[in-house]
Amino acid sequence: MNGTRLVDFPSHSKIPERDIGVRPILEVNGLGIDFGGLTAVEDFTLTIGRTEIAGLIGPNGAGKTTIFNLLTKVYQPTRGAILLDGKDTANMTTVQVCHAGIARTFQNIRLFQDMSVMDNVLVGMHQSIKGSLASAMLRLPVYWKEEKRARQEALELLSIFHMQDMAGAQAGSLPYGAQRRLEIVRALATHPKILLLDEPAAGMNPSETGELMENIREINRRFGIAIMLIEHDMSLVMGICEGIAVLNYGRIIAKGTPKEIQRNPEVIEAYLGKGRGD
């Protein structure tokens, strides 16, 4: 996986070679947002290939999570355009963007704490389950059929993380790592085309992180979806990301393969500071 060749794509972007010829899943152009007088993100331009695993890194406060919030329309961008699978998302709400194919997890876990693990996943599948309120209240055959299908699918999704035996447990009572994984399963349940993971390895130990890397690769392969992740754990970012964008003070300062990023002087400066006498 590592060592994928990135090739040039119009608008100064590079995407993995295998994704050339299909429409990129995400094309972001000149995205920016101001909060009052403060410009949090400026001129963010990035293209993500159909099956790419992309990374977004940068020091604290660089605006990484703000980018996710812009992509999912939690914030409305002040400038710029987001094309999701070729469609402009300018007039979409968070819910519409979700239905159009962007799913995300949160930096500080946001599960439905009082609901069971199974129900958390089923909420993710909300849109894909058919049946009106009346059919559910009267328990018509369509309800039983859809409910059975949905539960089956939810168990299959949970089995990616070997969580199928926890289906009946209350989500809030799960250990921390399992809660993070459940959030990914819930996001997958919305049948996304691109999955945004906000610090998926935060608080995990090295062996859990290694397992998570395998899981992310498997999701990428099995569902053929793009994944974009924010992460501070460099072993994870450098280990699985094909293209990385580095953000500092709301601007992209570098884009490229992990190797290129590691050698980039501007990135080193952003993370370590400027040396004396430079």
Added chain:
Amino acid sequence: MRDKYKRIPIPVRYLINALLCAAFLVIVQSFISGGSISRYQSGILVQIGVYIIMAVSLNIATGYLGQLPLGHAGFMSIGGYSCAIFMMRLADKMGVETADLLIPGLIFGGCVTALFGLIIGIPALRLKGDYLAIVTLGFAEIIRVFMLNIDSLLGFKFTGGAGGLTGIPRYSNFLNVFISVILVCFFVHTMMKSRHGRAILAIRDNEIAAEASGVNISYYKTLAFVISAFFAGIGGGLYAGSIGVMDPTKFGFMESIEILVMVVLGGMGSMLGSISAATVITVVNQVLTSLSEYRMVIYALLLIVVMMFRPKGLFGTYDFSLSHVMERLFNRDFPKRKSKGARK
């Protein structure tokens, strides 16, 4: 894949529950016709039924959706008036017994109330917490004043004004109230155990995550509120038929609080809690009628004590499932369903 346990098939579960309800109905009904339960006592049973419907319907908005509306008595009043007026007028026109029109009357009352729920819900649900409480409280007051004064505005007898709407035939009895309670509980249960109910619960637990999971928040908030109002309207319709008089002053702030106390005491989000708390409080009310206004002191004390020792209500969010209990008996190592009281 995970079913190593003996399970009760779903049709059998439904059958067992239906049979138990029918058995209860037959036994109590035969006591009533046999005279072992007096008219006064069966009147209390009807009141209990009415308040169970009120508490279960408020629980949709409070326990499941997680909002705090304080105008449930307003919905009860709308349901009562519209159902009673509809039935009396229509019975006059068609020349039939008022009681024969109970089903269309209750549905009419429910629909009118649901409409008001929609009108108040769309603006009110944009607000959160205290603000929503204040808006719904104001709404209930508007309804009360409206019912009090609309006659002089119209120039003919419509709601009966301060004197109340009198002469409503006593069409509510144990049989039809009991069936209504069962139907309301069944529909609320089936709604909550579907994708729609899960969406409502998801909004309660985390709005941002629910939205990111593709749940249309404003739609489901309004839906829950409207359904809550619909069932409250049915409760009001049955109330009108049990008392025979609709007195607008009855549906003030205290009535809303009383219903809220039932939900909070029983445990927000637990249907079993709403049912048992509504039963206990209605009975206590009857026993303490002689104390009149001092009842409120006892309420307040009761609420303080429960909140001190069981802040999530008597049952928390636990709900009773007979089938689950029976499955526990069949399977020795059946996983225990945890009560959800222990939340940080």
